[in-house]
Amino acid sequence: MQADAKGVLTGVHFLDGDHACCEGTLAAGARFAAGYPITPSTEVVERFAQRIPTVGGVFIQMEDELAASIAIQGAVWGGAKAFTVTSGPGFSLMMEHIGYAAMTETPCVFVNVQRGGPSTGLPTLPAQADMMQAKWGSHGDYGIVALCPNSPQECFDLTITGFNIAEEFRVPVLMMLDECVGHMTEKVVIPEAEQLEITPRRYTKLPPEEFRLYEPREDMVPDMVRAGAGYRFHVTGLTHDERGYPSMNVETQDRSVRRLVDKLKPFSNGRALFETEDLEDAQVVVVSYGITSRVAQRAIQLARAQGIKAGKFRIISAWPFPDQAIDALAGRVKAFVVPELNLGQMVHEVARVAAGRAKVIPVTHAGGTVHNPEVILNAIVEAAR
């Protein structure tokens, strides 16, 4: 369906990534946000708090990140599209409720503007060191989708995509920005509302007596109900059966946990989001995401200028990892070079999929700034030997 024009700030703007992300949430239909301020993510909800009175909705500054990350889920079951925003230590605090959203299949969005860690780390400087935490930070096996924008324009566009995925698959979607992208100001074009495709909530069409809250449809995703619409329902983080009632048996556990993970399989395959360039003849493929993908592209240009056959694979949906696309490349390229603003995280996924068929070379960085393109270039040169 079309976006609600009330939330769409149509026009050409000069915005930073945080503000563009906020406009993305409004365009996607988010009318509830809860947050606890933390650099470098606060600007997202600061703008939301300013804009929402005229759009119509609610922002609550909560007492902490735990409260923020669960308040949004209450709002979702009450019928709103909702999100929260955080960084660094706040992301760690939200882990419990990311798991809750995955388990209860509550469609919602968590924006993490990554800064240098561990602990308080570098509040005002970039890193990409929460990538594994995004996938594995909450306990148990579960599925999430993580998206990595590399510009303010994408902070707008992908936030809408994120909300749409959350609704389609009933999962928490993690927007994995970094401080550099969040605080970088560039041109952002916001189209007319009718040009924006918005995924509505999948409300059941069954009558109350036939409806079962966790009965999956053909795509392994169950339909929802809105609180107060006349349906009885029960939402719990305990392992539950199709009716939503606690069911502590091995069969239910196996069936439901596998489904939570398997319903996202399309993102490992055909639904994976990525961007490629110069792969046709590439011997060395640089795999990167977020701000690092821009710096890496500079390195690829420098390598091509030296006659090295380098190509670009930019990950946009980092989780589930785009297995199929990397697998197809692994059989025919010499090496993958993986620069990231951490000491080696997504590189392990590249190595897992490559499974020894191509060299996998990490280009690590502890964060605080971006890579020097020359450093990535050196790794490409080395890999091409």
Next chain:
Amino acid sequence: MQRMLSEIRIAGFGGQGVILAAVVIGKAEAIFHGGYACMTQSFGPEARGGSSSAQVILSSEPILYPYVARADVLVVMSQEAYRKFGPQLKPGGILITEQDLVHVDEAPRGVRLYGVPATRLAEELGRKMVLNIVMVGFFGAVTGLLEADALRQAVADSVPPAFQKLNLQAFDKGYEYGSQLMVKLTDVEEAVSLESA
């Protein structure tokens, strides 16, 4: 405008409007001139005071590397900013100072130095706070990187409606001061080249 990529750094005290000056320049390129601009800002954890610095890259192509390594143009509004960023200016670069706030003993070799009493010019308009926009006007005139019109539109687009007139006056004041300075300098240069001929 015969340029592929220009790296600009603007620095001063927190509160001088460093970031807004950078926004105006970036917006002039990205929205009113049809090119690409990427603006980033550096700040410490403190909320007020201290130093403030912004970086703007202007380009005719999409910008990949987001930070300024060595500036083509350095605009400084405090002594500390000059001390910190002066050495990072490219040889052949342009140094623009608020001349009453920044003392330059000896400009680095090969650097063109232009000073403007932006605070005094802003005070003549009755509002010291528009010194940043005076600096933007002056920047436009001495660098020639952007058309005055694009910059003016960006100024109008970046301030609240109630302050539009004041800020456009500030821009014009800085631009005029810069244009006159350039005419004077050209005369001097011509005189020098005549003498040496």
